[in-house]
Amino acid sequence: MGHRIITWRYCWALLVGSLVVLGLGGCGGVLSLQPKGPAAERIAELWWFQLLLALPFLLAVIILLLLAIRRNQRNDDTPRRSHGMRMIIWGGAVLPALAMLALMSFMIGTLVDVTEPVNRAELSIDVEGELWWWKIGYSNGEETIFTANEIHIPAGEPVALELSSDNVIHSFWVPELHGKRDLIPGNPSRFWIQADQPGTYHGQCAEFCGAQHAKMHFLVIAHEREDFMVWLEQERQPARLLIEGDGNFSGQQAFFDTGCSSCHTIRGTNAAGVVGPDLTHLASRIDIAAGTLSNVTGNLSAWIVDSQQFKPGNLMPPMPLQPDDLLDITGYLQSLS
Amino acid sequence: MINDSNYEKRLREVWKIPQGLASITAVNHRVIGVRYIVTAFIFFILAGVLALMMVLQLSGDNNNLMSHETYNQFFTMHGTTMMFLFAVPVVEGIAIYLVPLMLGSRDLVFPRLNSFGYFVFLTGGIVVWGSLFLGSAPDAGWFNYVPLAGPEYSPGINIDIYTTAISFMEIAALVAAVELIITIFRVRAPGMSLSRMPLFVWAVLVMSFMIIFAFPPLVLTSIFLAADRMIGTHFFNVAMGGNPLLWQHLFWWFGHPEVYIIAVPAFGMVSTIIPTFSRRPIVGYLIVAISMVMIGVISFGLWVHHMFSSEASILGMSLFAAASMAIALPSGAQVFAWIGTIWDSKRVEWRTPMLWVTGSIVLFTIGGLTGPMLAAIPWNWQVHDTHFVTAHFHYVLVGGAVFPIIGGLYYWFPKVTGRMMSERLGKWSFWLAFTGFNIAFFTLHYTGLMGMPRRVHTYLADQGFDLPMQIMLVGALIFAAGLAITLWNVIASLRHGPPAGDNPWNAPTLEWSTTSPPPAYNFLYIPMVHSANPLWDDKKRGEEGPLGYQTGTDYRETLGTTALDGIPEQRLAVARPSIWPLVLALSVATVFMGSLIDLIFVPIGAVLSFIALVGWNWPGKQRRRGL
Known part of the structure; x- marks a missing residue:
């Protein structure tokens, strides 16, 4: 069978094709890799590190396969040395073991950095998952005021989040700021985010939570510290009880x-x-x-x-x-x- | 010494497969195996159609092609079907068909149990899919997390169908595992020590042990949930001290090994097909066998990596992360054993089966490389429950398992039907499927990084997912077209394929020593085995075919051998055709499925099951003769 079924042209087409796909996809933001806070930044570094570790393996597998295919299309019957065992030992044991060791070490460094913020968070916000919206609470020790689907935070400092749910499991996720954390009924947990610059960051529920899971978005809005305090003060004000004759x-x-x-x-x-x-x-x-x-x-x-x-x-x-x-x-x- | 032609006639008589209406009583492993495979592929096509419709729904923001109810049922059914109704049954079916042939046995050791398992699987599958056509299919994901799946948030019948059908169908998986293990240990051809066993059989052995350890926790937790829903227990009810995390632990204790339950037999197929077309034994047979066992063992220590975002302790999670990364080693060893075998081959024959498994090596490598990334906890927090994960496990499961299974289809089709499939269509099918798959699923890595969660029925206009999802749609259609060509190839070749002969690929394992399709009794003489590649080595020694043992022809009988070395030990009687497996399956189905309608069916079904068991074990002719 002299079929040349693996053509180099096809391989190039596939490579170029994937690059085009990536390029086209680039019109939307790749939020996970565009960190806007220290935790997401460290996680993105981890991604680039592990991508760098993984790519040589992928290339090795593809190149070795293609070489192996070319090699025995040559059709000569002279005995050759066997390399198979050596491939298993290097490709299947030694190198992956070293790579996993490297990944594990790097990963633990990242894990320590993103689990707790460097500085203690001064502000703590309650985040409750509802069906299907987010209840956000700001407490000043005496009373808690609530808003919905918008988390206002001061920029440049870590903010603690008290996550909880009294219905089904949700998952809190703002890709530009941090990874995700589940809100599990009966298991409240503490999380943190930090945005380096003022801005608006999109968040979404990431754990399937029923009918309208797809429509459970929220925004994290980071202000300069002073602006945040102004916003919070404004938010604390109750509405005015209107009396007859008032506009609305x-x-x-x-x-x-x-x-x-x-x-x-x-x-x-x-x-x-x-x-x-x-x-x-x-x-x-x-x-x-x-x-x-x-x-x-x-x-x-x-x-x-x-x-x-x-x-x-x-x-x-x-x-x-x-x-x-x-x-x-x-x-x-x-x-x- | 019995006269040969007379012996053959009597073998044919005693192993006769019932025809026509009576074929429902057939218990021969090849009949049941084909039933499993065909049924599983029908579910594969159905679940594939669901996938295409979901991709169509996602090809534009705020698309209204289907309601959220439909979408949620579709993705739940896609996952549930692919896992429980396609992947596990199809590898079991292939194992049921091939293992006795590869071992040189006349049948599995418990043919009636085998038949029972099939009817259980079929009934369960029909009920689950019936519920979809009635619009009340499970809709809380194949992982079915509580409290969403609990009585308060899913009061409908949808989740009851999940819990009962899952626990019910797992009976099928469990009985198949039991009979495969015992078959592998007790009826290998004389001389086939464990170290001469075909790698596919090793894979099936590992798979079966994994099923036995993985599925009972799933059945247990499904029953817990059914009890919460039907009789008001509080296993998962937070208000009464239950905990939703309990479900997650028990589910993933099963759920992670499940992935390897599907993948390991597929690895076994790759390790079978590559040496055949490379014209040489696999490089590192022992390493490959041990790797599969290692994967089986380690896979039980990984489940928490599905729950990294649920916050366990950092130290605890790190251990699971390390175990998850460790699985890269046995997987990598196999990949390089395959490449090494091709490398060391003097000349590779690029027939269609070889193409599919070679493609699978590339796809599985891509999926295998995103695996350790997902084990890296902080990165997992970022991409967990996004399309990045969807991409990862489709590369692993479709690339690593479905591609080899289709390669296996092309490889063993001649043995099953006696006819060859078209090489030309096979190659078209492969290249379309390979290209389409990569376009569709590579894109998903990207949407995942863009921030697209899984299981959303729609997304916002400004999230920018439209274009990549349209690219995915194109890829998915090309992929589907590729698979459709294989379907057509199967149908056309069944009638018009050129005759295959006994051993069209010049393969080394025992199933190719008998006719295609094999006679009902598989082998005229139970072959004797001197090496791991008997057909090649016998030829080298200049022997016509393997020497063999006769078996008795008064009843269905095969040769029992010792577990480690395969030394002949006993004449083993196996069961005749019977209607009772079907009756028992329907009786047990009455217990489970009846409980959806009224709990009164539980005792009714139990009584029926008892009657069926009595009938099943009623002494027949061979019992009375003291066997």
Whole structure:
């Protein structure tokens, strides 16, 4: 059989093809390899180190295979020395053992660095996984205020996260800042993140958590320290309880009357439901519905009327409101900055 | 000495495979083996279609091709089917078909158990897939984590189908493992010491032991969950002191070895096919055999690497990381034994089976290299539950197992059917599948690094996954086209393939010493073996065929030999065809599947099972004669 079935041309085509694939894919960011904080940075270094370790093996296997194929296409019958055992010993034992030793040592260094931050975290934030959104709590020792799907942090310092879930397992993941950590019911855990520069970093639930697992995004928003303190102070303020004659008074009343308040809290008012996200500063958020929709009037009213069309299975029932009520409620919610 | 033609006639008579409607009572290992393989491949095609539809759904952001319910059922069924209904049954089926032939035996030692196992597998598979067509298939992932899969968050019947069908079908895997182990230890051809055993049989031995240690914890934990769901126990209920991590530990105690349960027999096929076409014995037979045993042992010490992000202690996790990396050594040793065999060959014949297994070496290497990366804990935290992992295990399982299995299909098809498959179609199929697979799954590494989690039914417009997922779609279609050509090749060759002859590849192992397809009794004479490559070495010595032993022809009988050295020891009677394995399988199915409808079926099924067992063991002709 003189078939030349492995052609060099095919191999080149495959190589070029993969590079093109990589190049095209490059239009989106490769978040895991674009670290914006010390932990993700160390993890990315680990990646490059292990890639460097792995590539010679891949090349060795491919090149040896191709050489072996060419070798016995030569079709000569002269006896040759056998090299097979030597290949097993070097390729299958000695070199991989050394490589694994190197990887293990490097890995333990990284592990120590990313498990705990260098400096103690001054700020601790509660992160609770809900179905399917994130409940974020800031405590000052006396009271805890809650927001949803946005974690504001000061840049340039480590922030501790207290992760927990009282429903199913979720996993907290901001690829640019750190690896992931699961939120396991009954097993609260402590994690940390740090963003070196102010900016917005995308996060997403990484453990399959049911119907709307795909739509459980969040944002980490890093501010300069002073700006963060301003934000936190602003966030601590309760909403103003509107009285008759105020601009959005009818919206506030409709919010109470149509039952919104049985699930949602607006601090400073009688709305104290704990099923859905706290809405005290809803208007200041970038997105609604855990990153599913941007926070603009149209989306907000559409969500209120029938959230099930955007995130089927979520806990908020459709609200068939009168057009006036809907307009009022949307207006009221948009005043909650 | 019995007259030869008379002896043959009587052998044929006693080993006759029931035909027509009665074929349901057949217990011959080759019949059951083919049933397993064909059924498993049907599930493979079904699960493959699910995969294509999922890729189609993901080929654009916020795509509405399917609802989240459908998608979640699809990815759960894709994983569950590929693992439980394709990969394990297909390697078991191939083992059931080949092991007695490779060992020079007339059958497995427990043919009825074998038949029972098949019907259990079939019933379980039909129930699970029936549930998908009714729209209530399991939807919490093949890993089925609690509490999501618990009574509170999955109140529907979907998860009940998972727990019952899984525990039920594992009976099939377990009985196959038991009978394979005993067959391998007790009915090897005279002279076949363990050190002369074909590497594929070594692989099956390792696989079977792994099944015996890996599957009971899965059955146990499935029963725990079924109890939580059906009778209100609290194994996993956090509020009552249960712990969701318990499920994860027990599941992955099974789940990680499972990967090697599939991969090791595939390694065995590679180690069988490469020497045949390299025209020389494998380099480092002993090392390869020991490597497979090592993989089997080490694979039980890795399970926590599926749970690195659940936070165990750093020291504990590091131990599991080290064990996970250690598995690179026996795997690497095998890869280089294969390359070394090709290297040391004077001339390699590039027939289709060789092509598939050589392609598999490259793909398995890629998957094997991302493995230790995933064992590096901090990197695992970054890419765990992303497409990077999906890419990794598709390279390992499709590249490392499905490619060799298809290579094995091309290799053993002539033995099974007596006809050759088309080489031209085989090569087209390979190159399309190889190219398509790489386009599809190499891309997934990339989307994983971009931050795409697994098991999402859609993604946001600005996440940038559209283009890579469209590239994946193209690759997946090319891959599917490649596999479809092989399917066509099988169908066409069944009718029109040129006759194969006994040993078309000039292979060295015993299955090629008999006719293609083999007679119902496999071998006229139980062959005697002097080396690890009997057909090559006999030819060198100038012998026509292996010398052999006659067996009795009053009942189905094969030759029992000692476990280590293969010294003839006893005449071993094996069971006749029987309907009772089917009846027992259906009775046990009544217990498990009936429990989905009403718990009253549990005692009913138990009584039926008892009756079936009595029928199964009712003394027949051969018992009365004192056998």
